[in-house]
Amino acid sequence: MAEILQLVIAGLATGAIYALAAIGFTLLWQTSQTINFAQGEFVMLPAFFALVAMNWFGWPFWLSCLVAILVSVLLLGMVFKVIVVDPMLKQGVLPLVISTIALGLLLREGAKDFYSAEAQPFPYIFPDRQVSVLGVQLSLSQIGVLLIALAVIAALQLFLSRTRTGRQMQATAQNPTVARILGVPVERMILYTFIINAALAAMASLLISPIYLAKFSNGEHLGLAAFVAAIVGGFNQVRGAIAGGLLVGVIDNLAAAYVSTGYRQSVPLILLVLFILFRPQGLLGRREERAV
Amino acid sequence: MSRSALRWSLGLVLLGLVLVFVPVNLTDYGLPYPGLKRYGTYIMTLWLVTAVAAMGVNLIVGYSGQETLAQAAFLGIGAYTTALLTKAGIPFGLAFAASGLLAFVVGILLGIPALRVQKHYLAFVTLAFAVMAWLVFRNEQWLTGGVMGLSGIKRPVVFGINTRPFLTFYWFVLAVTAILTFCMWWMLRSPWGRAFTALRENPVRAESLGIDVRLYKLLTFAIGSAYGGFAGALYAPLVEFIDPSPFALSQSFLYLLMVVVGGAGSFLGPFVGAAIAVLLPEWLRFTETYYLLIYAFLVMLLMAFCPGGIVALVLRLKAALLPKAGKVQP
Amino acid sequence: MTSVLDVKNLSRAFGGLQAVRDVSFEVQEGEILGIIGPNGSGKSTLFNCILGQLVPDEGEVRVDGQVVTGLRPSELNRRGVSRTFQLLQVFPQLSVRENLILAGQEHRGSRLRRLFGPRDAGLTPDANRMIDFFRLGHLAEEKAGGLSYGQQKLLDAAMAFMAGPRLVLLDEPAGGVNLTMLASLKERLQAINAETRATFVVIEHNMEFVMSLCTRILVLAEGRLIAAGTPGEIRSNPDVIEAYLGH
Numbered sequence: 001m002a003e004i005l006q007l008v009i010a011g012l013a014t015g016a017i018y019a020l021a022a023i024g025f026t027l028l029w030q031t032s033q034t035i036n037f038a039q040g041e042f043v044m045l046p047a048f049f050a051l052v053a054m055n056w057f058g059w060p061f062w063l064s065c066l067v068a069i070l071v072s073v074l075l076l077g078m079v080f081k082v083i084v085v086d087p088m089l090k091q092g093v094l095p096l097v098i099s100t101i102a103l104g105l106l107l108r109e110g111a112k113d114f115y116s117a118e119a120q121p122f123p124y125i126f127p128d129r130q131v132s133v134l135g136v137q138l139s140l141s142q143i144g145v146l147l148i149a150l151a152v153i154a155a156l157q158l159f160l161s162r163t164r165t166g167r168q169m170q171a172t173a174q175n176p177t178v179a180r181i182l183g184v185p186v187e188r189m190i191l192y193t194f195i196i197n198a199a200l201a202a203m204a205s206l207l208i209s210p211i212y213l214a215k216f217s218n219g220e221h222l223g224l225a226a227f228v229a230a231i232v233g234g235f236n237q238v239r240g241a242i243a244g245g246l247l248v249g250v251i252d253n254l255a256a257a258y259v260s261t262g263y264r265q266s267v268p269l270i271l272l273v274l275f276i277l278f279r280p281q282g283l284l285g286r287r288e289e290r291a292v
Numbered sequence: 293m294s295r296s297a298l299r300w301s302l303g304l305v306l307l308g309l310v311l312v313f314v315p316v317n318l319t320d321y322g323l324p325y326p327g328l329k330r331y332g333t334y335i336m337t338l339w340l341v342t343a344v345a346a347m348g349v350n351l352i353v354g355y356s357g358q359e360t361l362a363q364a365a366f367l368g369i370g371a372y373t374t375a376l377l378t379k380a381g382i383p384f385g386l387a388f389a390a391s392g393l394l395a396f397v398v399g400i401l402l403g404i405p406a407l408r409v410q411k412h413y414l415a416f417v418t419l420a421f422a423v424m425a426w427l428v429f430r431n432e433q434w435l436t437g438g439v440m441g442l443s444g445i446k447r448p449v450v451f452g453i454n455t456r457p458f459l460t461f462y463w464f465v466l467a468v469t470a471i472l473t474f475c476m477w478w479m480l481r482s483p484w485g486r487a488f489t490a491l492r493e494n495p496v497r498a499e500s501l502g503i504d505v506r507l508y509k510l511l512t513f514a515i516g517s518a519y520g521g522f523a524g525a526l527y528a529p530l531v532e533f534i535d536p537s538p539f540a541l542s543q544s545f546l547y548l549l550m551v552v553v554g555g556a557g558s559f560l561g562p563f564v565g566a567a568i569a570v571l572l573p574e575w576l577r578f579t580e581t582y583y584l585l586i587y588a589f590l591v592m593l594l595m596a597f598c599p600g601g602i603v604a605l606v607l608r609l610k611a612a613l614l615p616k617a618g619k620v621q622p
Numbered sequence: 623m624t625s626v627l628d629v630k631n632l633s634r635a636f637g638g639l640q641a642v643r644d645v646s647f648e649v650q651e652g653e654i655l656g657i658i659g660p661n662g663s664g665k666s667t668l669f670n671c672i673l674g675q676l677v678p679d680e681g682e683v684r685v686d687g688q689v690v691t692g693l694r695p696s697e698l699n700r701r702g703v704s705r706t707f708q709l710l711q712v713f714p715q716l717s718v719r720e721n722l723i724l725a726g727q728e729h730r731g732s733r734l735r736r737l738f739g740p741r742d743a744g745l746t747p748d749a750n751r752m753i754d755f756f757r758l759g760h761l762a763e764e765k766a767g768g769l770s771y772g773q774q775k776l777l778d779a780a781m782a783f784m785a786g787p788r789l790v791l792l793d794e795p796a797g798g799v800n801l802t803m804l805a806s807l808k809e810r811l812q813a814i815n816a817e818t819r820a821t822f823v824v825i826e827h828n829m830e831f832v833m834s835l836c837t838r839i840l841v842l843a844e845g846r847l848i849a850a851g852t853p854g855e856i857r858s859n860p861d862v863i864e865a866y867l868g869h
Contacts, residue, residue, distance in 0.1 A: 035412055035415075084592065084596075087596045088595060088596060088599075091595070091599040092599070094353065094357075094359070094552065094556065094599070095552070095595040095599035096595075097359060097415075098548065098549060098552045098591065098595055099591070099592050099595040099596070101545050101548065101549060102549060102588040102589075102591035102592045102595070103588070103592060104545075105542075105545070105584060105585075105587075105588040106585060106588035106589060106592070109581075109582075109584045109585040109588065110585060112581070113581055113582055113585060220541065220542070224419070224420075224423065227416055227419065228420075231413075231416055260431075262427065262430070262431035263427055263431060265423065265427060266423065266424050266427050269420035269423055269424055270424075272416065272417075272420050273405070273417065273420055276405050276406060276409060276413060276416070276417060277405045280408065280409040280413070479737065481741055482736065482737050482738075482739070482741060483723075483727040483730075483736040483737075483739075483741070483742075483743045484733075484736065484737055486716070486720065486723065486724050486727065487724070487727070487728070489713065489715070489716065490713060490724055493713055493715070494711060494713065496675075496695075496711075497707065497711040497713075499694065499695040499696045499699075500673070500695050500696075500699060500704070500705050500707075500711075501696075501699060501704075501724060501725045501728065501781065502696050502699035502700045502728035502729060502785065503696055503724075503728050504694075504696045504697075504728075505696065506694075
């Protein structure tokens, strides 16, 4: 029992990180119909920004993390929107999908060629120490990760629901055409979404890299986790993405313990297929009208 | 025969002759053409195999407007099926048919749930399937040999001719590719092709004209996947040894990229895209590990400036250089 | 005799908004029925529920006595129900003839026969007849996208008749069409109705067009059926005038 509890807590910690990636993915889809197939690489890369700052420039860890977040917001948020997405929007969905796939490839190969093909150790933000609470071994680091991720999510939710800009963003996400008629500066809101996505991805990167190590090929697993979390959550709901992320994290960790190593990667995917079969609207989504 | 039909048939015969004789050393016949060596012929054969798989992706992506991220997995299904069956002594023809059929059936099974719901769900379902298929290829050692792979895959004997020599095998693959290309062309010019155009351009209107959009989408996905299976059935005897790596998710992404790079929705697109995908690593060999980086960058440039791919780019250039030729049907 | 279209107690809501409430009516063979009503009165929702584009919350739709509620639009079409759309919906990159063949091909033989059979599914003569009937003869080979708006509208209507339908639902056929074209459209619709005994249901804003085309008219307001009768009766019905001018 204690073991399962430990696994669940570890799962919630990684799940909260997946949720960060899934929220950004969902927001991008809602506001600009962009399915970002490079989302996994967006979570892989910021850790390398921090590593570059630390190991090439010799900056302290906290500063490197800050720099990583800023560089991500700039490159993966603004530059991504202006250089990759904007010119593509008028070309239709497929070219944009292809372009994000190519971008994912570019980022992955870039991290490999310009930094290293080897997995890089990444410092823990919290001490990697175990404490015992009522007979359950808890890792301080995991609790810290969980708390930070939940705090970020809570802050985002507050921003979206309590501030004027946040509500305008939500209006844009729900229906850009109506939002535009109501006087919402839709273009600026879409830019904010990209910035938020990049910031969330950077947070996720800094939190997950101590656990998984920073490696150029991490994007595949992280991207899959984010897709599954977003779809399981209902694809167009921020709350859904959070629930989906936590669920995928817990299942991922339980699978790591109880499913043979060869197939543990497939467990979240089976979850995805089950949801598409039996609950395509997701955990919190509502049934949609017939597509055709 | 009308003049345009005559031109077409002449062109096709000429193209056929070129493709048949490209690897052959013609110096013995007094022509100053040395032909291709073993490696060059291998690359040509690989191009044909890749083009068959890409034709399938083009049917799914270019003609019926869906997204598949599992073509490499279907290639794997075909390759392992053919390898296992031929090693068990079953004739290649049957193994080839079984490979396509299995990919078709799996395509139907994946498509039914995915096409019930939102537009992009087929992409996600195929993504999940691609990873799972790869896990099976890697883990089920008793069947697939795991990471050690399967070796000693024999090239078939066709009508008493052993295709073991590389040139003979090239001609064999060329013939099969020609047949599969003809089948694809026939389907696209039949009423089915008209229905594909309709459901891609305007599914609501297509549905109102009695076109069962869901069924046609399912069929295109399954047939396109079957082309992946056929390509795999040719790939296994080409390389004579298979392991899971060419069937990984990242390879499926590359199949999708090559079709769009060539020109999605254009009949020649997959052939052009496959040529780029097979030849570019050869041309960019001097860049060593940077090859994929450069490729990805070029794809993004192409998408930004000419989303119709290289075929559209060439037509555009032709129209710009020869204003009159631009009016001829592409 | 069973009616061609029989709608019973149809209701459909969107969230809190009751778009169609408890609408019932029948249409007899050969009839041209008009449905009118102010904007937002539920005409389009009613149409979409009948045509399988939307699933009604309650009620039943029968075609020739058979329940078709909840069938998908393509199944409904293959049972002889065809339609036109409010906004033009031809396929611009196909020729006029190809558009017509497309509109008929799913009714010809089995899907497998169509794959192996001739490219036009044997429909070229039918398509040519339809082209002549709608006086598009000189345009048969033109891409539909290159036609004038009125010509595309004629083609759109012609496509609805390619499969020899029992029942045709026309969604604002007169919208955006100039007067000459309008007269020719109306005259063609009446001719085809007389010739094939096909039954029509028409949603229309253009009162003059509806009054002169239809034999019977239903009036919708706020999702409810408030009046039914011949054009003359509708013209003098105080409820109708109230619904249009009242609010």
